[in-house]
Amino acid sequence: MTEFDCDLFVIGGGSGGVRAARISATHGAKVMLAEEYRVGGTCVIRGCVPKKLYVYASRFADDFENARGFGWSLSEAKFDFAALKASKDREIDRLEAAYRNNLGRSGVEIVTERAIIAGPHAIMLASGRKISARTILVATGGHPVIPDLPGRELANDSNDFFEWKSLPKSVAIIGAGYIGVEFACLLQKLGCQVTVILRRDHVLPRFDHDLRMGLTEAMERGGIKIIPHSAIASISGKPDDLVVTTSNHEEIAVERVIFATGRAPNTRGLGLAEAGVHLDDQGGVIVDSYSKTNVPSIYAVGDVTNRIQLTPVAIREGHAFADTVFGNLPTPVDIGPVPTAVFSTPEIGTVGLTEKEARETHDVVLFKTGFRPMHATLSGSSERMMMKILVDRPTDRVLGVHILGHGAGEMIQLVGIAMRMGATKRDFDQTLAVHPTAAEELVTLRTPVS
Numbered sequence: 001m002t003e004f005d006c007d008l009f010v011i012g013g014g015s016g017g018v019r020a021a022r023i024s025a026t027h028g029a030k031v032m033l034a035e036e037y038r039v040g041g042t043c044v045i046r047g048c049v050p051k052k053l054y055v056y057a058s059r060f061a062d063d064f065e066n067a068r069g070f071g072w073s074l075s076e077a078k079f080d081f082a083a084l085k086a087s088k089d090r091e092i093d094r095l096e097a098a099y100r101n102n103l104g105r106s107g108v109e110i111v112t113e114r115a116i117i118a119g120p121h122a123i124m125l126a127s128g129r130k131i132s133a134r135t136i137l138v139a140t141g142g143h144p145v146i147p148d149l150p151g152r153e154l155a156n157d158s159n160d161f162f163e164w165k166s167l168p169k170s171v172a173i174i175g176a177g178y179i180g181v182e183f184a185c186l187l188q189k190l191g192c193q194v195t196v197i198l199r200r201d202h203v204l205p206r207f208d209h210d211l212r213m214g215l216t217e218a219m220e221r222g223g224i225k226i227i228p229h230s231a232i233a234s235i236s237g238k239p240d241d242l243v244v245t246t247s248n249h250e251e252i253a254v255e256r257v258i259f260a261t262g263r264a265p266n267t268r269g270l271g272l273a274e275a276g277v278h279l280d281d282q283g284g285v286i287v288d289s290y291s292k293t294n295v296p297s298i299y300a301v302g303d304v305t306n307r308i309q310l311t312p313v314a315i316r317e318g319h320a321f322a323d324t325v326f327g328n329l330p331t332p333v334d335i336g337p338v339p340t341a342v343f344s345t346p347e348i349g350t351v352g353l354t355e356k357e358a359r360e361t362h363d364v365v366l367f368k369t370g371f372r373p374m375h376a377t378l379s380g381s382s383e384r385m386m387m388k389i390l391v392d393r394p395t396d397r398v399l400g401v402h403i404l405g406h407g408a409g410e411m412i413q414l415v416g417i418a419m420r421m422g423a424t425k426r427d428f429d430q431t432l433a434v435h436p437t438a439a440e441e442l443v444t445l446r447t448p449v450s
Contacts (some may be wrong), residue, residue, distance in 0.1 A: 006032045007326070009123050009133035011115050011270070014041020016302030016314030017139030017240070018099055023322035025106040028331050032131065034115035034123070039099045042303075043311040045092055046162045051182060053088050055343045058189035062345070066379035070173045079190060081167040086231075088162075117271035120297045124271075135297055135325055138285055139318065140266040142303040142364050144179075146259045151235030154242055155257040158183070168192060168255035172244045174232055176203035178342055180260035181215065185345040188224050195225045195252055197232060197244070204342065208354040210368070213376050214386050214404045221382065227252075272298075282306055289332035291321045299325070310340060339416030341409030346383065349412025351419055352400030355390055363393040367445040371407055373438050387441050389425065391448075396424040401442070411439050 008024050010017045013035030021033045038045050057079075064077045072347065103110055114126040117138075123131040144157035156164075173184050176198040188194045196203070196219070202212040203219070203226070220226055231247040235257055244252040265284040272279060277293045278286045284306025285288065291299045301321055302314035308316050313335055320331040339351035358364045368388040376383040385405030392399050401415045433440035 004121065004132045004134045006030045006109075006131065007134045008032070008137060009135075010034070010137045010139055011040070011114070011123070012139035012141060012266075012302070012304070013039040013099070013110070013320070014139060014141045014302060014314065015043050016141075016318040017041070017137065018103060018318070019106045019315045020137055020139065020301060020318035021103060022106045022321050023319050024326045025108050026202070027322060027326035029322075029326045032111055032133070032377060033103065034111040034113065034125065036114040036126070037114070039103070039110065039185045040092075042245040043098065044095050044413075046159045048311055050088050050092060050162050050344055051096065051179075051186075053091065055182065055186050055345070057084050058186035059345060061189045061191075062381070063100055066375070066381055068405070069379035069381075081190070082165060083167065108340055116269065117277075119275060133297075135299065137321065138267075138270065138272070138300040138304055139302050139314070140270065140304045141314075142265050142309065144259065145262050145264050146298050147232070147261060148236060149232060149234055151237075151242075153395045154235045154237065154238050154239065155259050157259050168240065170256075171195070172197060172242075172252055172254045173259045173260055174198075174224075174257065175242045175260035175262070176200075177205070177260060177262070180258075180271075181219070181342060181344045183260060184219065184224055185222070185259060187343060188219075188222055192227075193254075194223075195227065195254065195299075195321045197227045197230050197246060197252075199229065199231055201228045206354075207342075207348070208400070210386060210388060210390070211350060211402050211404050214384075215342075215344055215346065215348065218383075218404075219344070261419065263303065263309065265306050267304060280306055290324050290330065291317055291333065302339060306337070308338060310338065313338070337416065337419045339419075340414045341412060342350065343409065346385070346405045347408040349403040349408030349410075349415075350401070351412050351416045352398070353390060354400060354402075355388070358390045358392075358399045363401060364399070364450075365391040365393050365425075366449045367391065367447075368449045369441055369445060371441070374436055375406065385438055385441075387445070389428070389442070391425045396426055396436040398423050398425060398428065405438065407438060411442070415442065 007029040008020045008031045010033040021031045025031045115123050118124040146152050171192050172195045173180050174197050181203050184194045184196050202216045204212050233245045236243050240255045267283045285300035289303050301317035303309045317333050320333050323331045323345040337352045342348040370386045373385050388402045426437040428443050431443045435444050
């Protein structure tokens with residue numbers, strides 16, 4: 001039998017790679033993991049976690065204002081962006097240390113340098129060291145993309161944003177997916193003048209129409225300028241004094257520009273093609289339901305596969321890989337209906353089919369409500385919530401649930417459990433309400449809209 005330096009070599013220390021490494025090690029595998037930057041990946045270091053911390057900070061602006069309606073008298077509140085960044089950096093340092101410690105306790109050897117594939121069972125490190133591995137797992141994630149246009153070097157991407165040392169007075173955000181709307185809302189709440197430029201008519205193009213419309217209206221009501229049906233032709237000027245020229249010949253003067261126009265798989269220069277691994281037209285690694293490539297010894301999980309680009313999906317894929325390859329428990333990736341949240345303000349929680357998708361394939365009964373949440377009553381806030389439930393008429397099974405408003409992300413996690421179990425509208429109706437809450441609307445909706 002051929003001897004290898006390790007049973008598993010993982011390239012990439014993000015959420016999927018770390019989970020795969022740890023679980024494989026607990027199954028008895030000898031595991032090495034290479035990460036050339038910081039352990040934790042996009043989500044922990046420069047994505048979900050720092051973003052959510054910034055979102056929390058931004059929402060205090062509304063909390064301070066709304067408190068007056070509940071009897072609080074507050075002196076002038078002052079915000080210090082540098083202090084927020086310092087606190088964020090300390091928390092990210094703590095989390096990275098925890099990730100490293102957990103890998104070490106599991107017996108995973110961490111290699112802090114770049115690694116590329118040199119063959120079906122071979123890894124070449126930047127230092128020149130060559131390592132043989134029975135199995136190789138690619139978990140290198142993705143990176144933000146800035147289109148090739150005049151002045152692109154003057155723009156920032158989402159990675160750059162988390163290194164800002166000061167807060168600009170004005171920002172143009174290009175794109176209106178998850179990252180675009182989250183950044184737009186938090187920056188507006190922190191005091192920036194925000195302009196969002198998007199190719200389509202509303203934000204979040206793949207989401208339910210009512211969510212898109214509701215968020216677009218809330219963003220505009222909050223002072224964010226949205227320019228639809230437009231693209232960027234060029235950026236000119238100098239740092240902190242920029243002019244964005246759109247395809248409609250509109251000129252927008254801002255201090256900074258952020259591109260949030262998508263992400264691409266990190267596969268360039270990894271040696272995948274040379275090893276015979278098939279890639280899609282965007283550079284994503286093509287895998288089967290067990291995360292195996294066409295090369296039997298090479299697997300891939302997470303954003304690098306260009307499947308669903310969500311951290312929990314990468315974690316699930318990494319765990320399933322470990323159980324399949326080293327746990328003697330073949331586990332195809334079955335994620336079912338995917339609950340997800342957008343941490344805009346107001347927040348979005350959604351799971352299952354959009355109304356458009358549902359009506360294309362089912363006889364749909366729609367339940368929908370819009371209301372002013374209780375915490376907005378005394379404050380005089382104009383905030384509103386929207387909830388809708390899509391039901392298959394013949395079977396009564398819930399096809400999709402969509403929530404816009406405070407706490408939507410927390411609610412949709414629990415709704416996701418019910419939908420995973422095949423919940424019907426009758427199951428929702430027979431569940432006692434928790435009163436007074438916004439979430440009780442999900443179990444008290446009785447009259448269909450259509």
